[in-house]
Amino acid sequence: MKTNDFNYELPEELIAQHPLEERTSSRLLVLDKTYKKINHGKFVDILEHMNPGDGIVLNDSRVLPARLFGNRPGKEESLEVLLLKRTEKNIWECLVRPGKKMKAGGKIEFGEGILKGTVLKIGEDGTRFIDFTFKGIFEEILDKLGEMPLPPYITEKLEDGERYQTVYSKNPGSAAAPTAGLHFDNELLGRIQEKGIEIVYLTLHVGLGTFRPVKVEDINDHIMHSEYYQLSEEAAETINRIKQTGGKIISVGTTSTRTLETIADENGIVSGGSGWTDIFIYPGYRFKLVDGLITNFHLPESTLMMLVSAFASKDLIMEAYQEAINNRYRFFSFGDSMFIK
Template sequence: MKTSDFYYDLPKELIAQHPLENRTSSRLLILDRKTGEMNHKIFSELLDELNSGDVLVMNDSRVIPARLFGNRPGKEEKIETLLLKRVSGRIWECLVRPGKKMKPGGRIEYGDGLLTGIVKGIGEDGTRFIEFKFEGIFEEVLDKLGEMPLPPYITERLENSERYQTVYSKNNGSAAAPTAGLHFDKILLDKIRDKGVHTLYLTLHVGLGTFRPVKVEDINEHIMHSEYYDISHETAEEINRAKLRGSKIIAVGTTSTRTLETAADENGMIKPSSGWTDIFIYPGYKFKAVDVMLTNFHLPESTLLMLVSAFSSKELMLTAYNEAIKERYRFFSFGDAMLIK
């Protein structure tokens, strides 16, 4: 299967540059993957698609201000650093631009020396392993110096950085938001719970995979980067009880989907666990845990489009995307949503 099989032509003006004022006012395309039927609704009407006993699983990872701008000592040229994941202690794997000049031993100073980075090594894909030196608490230093790492296709300034966080975000660590969850507000979540739907949380810190395009034509040759996840005993047990009683497991976003499928056994039962996952889901994959998926619209030729194509089919997914383009849906991080059932 080829990467080019997942290409579609998207008019630039359909790339959402800012979030809607009301989170739940986004549009919602509902796709029946068995019949191919499509319906157009508003996100707040998701409530009508859920039943008592269902389980809604969300990723509570919180985006950190992971984009830093600094200088090499004595040089004026700006060095951009994007923190991807903590490797150990004070050492992080980072994207650095321009990277060619940052060899092992190289130093970067941020905020007039409030934070200093020393390159300790270079990854196979060109990432840098940087040890940070600072006084005090790293998260507080990052809050002072860092910026929200918005995707490159968003070119307009985000006035309120909390709009790139889900309302239930809790655990710091992501370099990008789990964007399917951006559509929920606390009022809708309360209504969902009042209907008897169980709302559960897991954590997957979104990392390099979000920023790296698929560069090979044969998708079997693509290597996913690992991301840290955690599923608690409480979440696993609640999901397993729902599985046994025949209720549906609804994953909010591709990150929740990948985490559940990582932790599921062949019967779809979830093992409480934490660690690193590099699971790559593309057509041909047999889903074990997830029954319904709520997701945004993804970039052409991306691993995320491959994942949702595996959940339905490539042909049906591209048909649905063309329908969304025809209906002028908003695409990508701040765009509209799709419920695949």
């Protein structure tokens, strides 16, 4: 299967540049993969597509203010460092721009020396592994010096950084938001519980590799990035009980989906635990656990397009995307939503 099989033409004006004033007011395209039907509504209508006894699984990872600007000691030229993932206590895999300025052994300072870094090595894909030194708590320093790492297709300034966080975000560590969850507010979550639908949380720290277009011609040659996940024993017991009693597991976002499908055994049973996943889901994959998927509209030729195409079928996803374009849906991180059932 070729990467360009997952390409489509998107008018630039449909790329959402800012979040809507009310999270739940985004539009919702409902794709019934069994009957191959498409319906349109508002995201708040999601309740109509879930039943008592079902479970909805949310990723509670919180986006770090992971974009830092610094300079080499004695140099005025600014360097941009984007934290991707923590590999050891104070060592992070990072993107550096311009990268050619930072070779192995290179030094960089941020905030007049409040935070310092040394490049330990350069990864095969050009990322830098930087060992940071500082006094105090790293997360507090990031809050002071860092900026929210919005995707490059968002060119307008975000006035409120919390709008790039889900209302239930708790565990810092992501380089990008699990955007399918941006449509929920606390009121809707309360109504979901009142209907008898269980809410389950897991953590997967999102790396930017999730959103990068696949650069190989044949998708079988693509090397997937790895991301850290965690699922509690209590959450695992809840998921198993829902399935055993006939409920459906509705995954919010591709990040929750990748975590669930990583942890589930061949019988769809999950156990609590943590680790790193590099699962690559594309057409031909047999889903072991997830019954429904709430997701945004994704970049062409991305692994996320391949995942949703595996869940529904490529032809059906392409039809749904063209329907969304024809109906002027808003795309990508701050865009509208799709529910595949």
